Amino acid sequence: MRDQDLERIETKTGILRSRDGDGGARRVEAEVFDRSTLTVVNKLFSDGVLETVEFPISTGKEAVVFTAKTSDTHPGVEDTGWAAVKIYRISNAEFRTLARYIDGDPRFDKVKRDLRNIIYTWSQKEFKNFLRSEAARINVPHVFHVRRNVLVMELITNGDEIAPMMKDAPPEDPHAFYHDLVDQIRTLYRKAKLVHADMSEYNVLVRDERPVIIDMGQAVVLEHPNAMEFLERDVRNVVRVFTKLGVECEEEGLMAEITGKGEEGYPLEPADKHDDPNSRRHRIRKGFRID
Ligand SMILES: Nc1ncnc2c1ncn2[C@@H]1O[C@H](COP(=O)(O)OP(=O)(O)OP(=O)(O)O)[C@@H](O)[C@H]1O
Numbered sequence: 254m255r256d257q258d259l260e261r262i263e264t265k266t267g268i269l270r271s272r273d274g275d276g277g278a279r280r281v282e283a284e285v286f287d288r289s290t291l292t293v294v295n296k297l298f299s300d301g302v303l304e305t306v307e308f309p310i311s312t313g314k315e316a317v318v319f320t321a322k323t324s325d326t327h328p329g330v331e332d333t334g335w336a337a338v339k340i341y342r343i344s345n346a347e348f349r350t351l352a353r354y355i356d357g358d359p360r361f362d363k364v365k366r367d368l369r370n371i372i373y374t375w376s377q378k379e380f381k382n383f384l385r386s387e388a389a390r391i392n393v394p395h396v397f398h399v400r401r402n403v404l405v406m407e408l409i410t411n412g413d414e415i416a417p418m419m420k421d422a423p424p425e426d427p428h429a430f431y432h433d434l435v436d437q438i439r440t441l442y443r444k445a446k447l448v449h450a451d452m453s454e455y456n457v458l459v460r461d462e463r464p465v466i467i468d469m470g471q472a473v474v475l476e477h478p479n480a481m482e483f484l485e486r487d488v489r490n491v492v493r494v495f496t497k498l499g500v501e502c503e504e505e506g507l508m509a510e511i512t513g514k515g516e517e518g519y520p521l522e523p524a525d526k527h528d529d530p531n532s533r534r535h536r537i538r539k540g541f542r543i544d
């Protein structure tokens with residue numbers, strides 16, 4: 254990258270500007286903005302997708318999420334002038350953990366299995382999972398762009414504030430919130446044909462007292478051999494969280510409600526299909542399809 258590009262990024266990236274202040278911010282900067290990530294961010298600036306990158310909302314093990322100024326808009330998405338930019342760390346990712354969620358997904362069957370590629374695919378996968386969920390009218394952030402390990406999406410807000418995680422803002426009406434969330438998980442399963450696979454009070458934001466589901470990198474299609482196991486874990490988490498809030502719910506009933514097992518028209522048992530040698534599980538090794 255040329256020096257002038259680096260300079261441009263420095264003036265546009267709040268976190269790089271605050272060099273003298275916060276040592277933590279500088280550490281994040283060094284870990285997240287490796288050369289290739291800077292090149293991507295620079296391209297997002299020059300393409301006019303981003304105007305500035307501001308401060309980190311969250312600095313997790315696998316990804317850092319920043320606020321950013323953007324002029325991108327989308328019909329139906331409130332034009333706040335802000336975006337959330339999720340940058341996956343190339344250095345820290347646990348290769349095997351990620352691979353578990355990509356292997357078995359027919360959309361990503363031929364992806365080269367080196368770390369950089371796995372992470373780029375991971376971001377692509379999150380992008381596609383969000384699009385697919387949005388198409389099924391699930392409450393998720395709208396995604397604007399994905400490039401390598403950088404995902405640009407709608408910043409979920411309540412007025413001037415970034416929407417909190419459910420963990421930090423228990424809903425005022427837990428019953429209504431529970432039914433709302435269950436409705437979304439059911440639609441995710443039945444219509445988007447996805448299982449979130451990391452459903453928890455950390456990955457549900459509260460906007461106007463309604464759940465917004467985030468963090469979909471690990472979400473899997475129903476054909477995935479572990480889809481039912483992941484759904485059961487999601488259901489266990491939902492029951493745990495809402496039982497604490499005084500909502501009466503239990504795992505078996507909730508599983509049935511989501512999958513429709515036992516209901517006419519929904520005899521879906523994706524996990525069982527994998528015992529059949531002609532099933533997709535055996536074919537996905539060959540084909541390459543991204544939808
Ligand atoms: N679109 C968004 N709008 C507002 N806040 C967001 C958005 N996306 C993410 N966040 C905030 O950033 C946090 C981390 O995002 P996310 O859950 O997608 O990353 P993560 O995969 O959990 O990262 P890690 O596993 O490294 O902790 C979220 O808990 C949420 O507080």
Ligand SMILES: [Mg+2]
Nearest residue numbers: 455456467468
């Ligand atoms: Mg998360």
